[in-house]
Amino acid sequence: MMAPRATDRYGSLAIGLHWLTLEILIAVYTCINLTELYPKGGDPREALKTWHFVLGLTILALVMVRLLDRLRGGAPAVIPSLPIWQSRLASSVHVLLYVFVAVMPILGWFLLSVGAYLHWRPRARISPAS
Numbered sequence: 001m002m003a004p005r006a007t008d009r010y011g012s013l014a015i016g017l018h019w020l021t022l023e024i025l026i027a028v029y030t031c032i033n034l035t036e037l038y039p040k041g042g043d044p045r046e047a048l049k050t051w052h053f054v055l056g057l058t059i060l061a062l063v064m065v066r067l068l069d070r071l072r073g074g075a076p077a078v079i080p081s082l083p084i085w086q087s088r089l090a091s092s093v094h095v096l097l098y099v100f101v102a103v104m105p106i107l108g109w110f111l112l113s114v115g116a117y118l119h120w121r122p123r124a125r126i127s128p129a130s
């Protein structure tokens with residue numbers, strides 16, 4: 001279990017990262033959903049996808065910084081203290097949120113890499129020049 005912070009609130013880095021992550025998460029979803037408005041292969045659609053990838057990877061980087069900050073500084077104690085089941089539930093939800101914001105960009109990255117591999121592979125096989 002993490003040691004409580006000396007203060008009664010999160011530090012400015014944790015608070016800043018929290019809101020920045022939320023804003024970027026909204027942008028990540030907005031970009032990928034706006035792609036539907038544009039024809040496949042068109043410049044606007046590709047640009048929105050690129051923004052989705054870049055912003056998604058930014059989230060991954062921010063999560064790493066946030067996790068380090070959390071491991072280093074812990075979290076302020078909840079006062080008055082919660083019943084044990086509520087405290088455990090809160091911790092579990094917290095961990096799940098961390099898993100979500102770390103796993104989504106990693107899965108997206110994986111999807112993108114596998115897609116590139118699958119597109120590249122058949123062309124390399126059927127091309128008479130290769």
Ligand code: HEM
Pocket residue numbers: 025028029032049052053054055056057059101104105106107108109110111112115
């Ligand atoms: C927190 C970060 C991320 C979230 C929440 C997220 C979420 C999503 C969502 C909701 C979709 C649409 C799925 C659908 O209905 O078709 C999507 C598609 C996709 N995402 Fe992400 N994503 C994230 C990060 C990334 C990253 C970092 C990459 C790659 C570097 C990536 C690559 C992709 C790809 C390749 C698609 C499919 C696009 C297409 O339809 O052509 N994602 N993502």
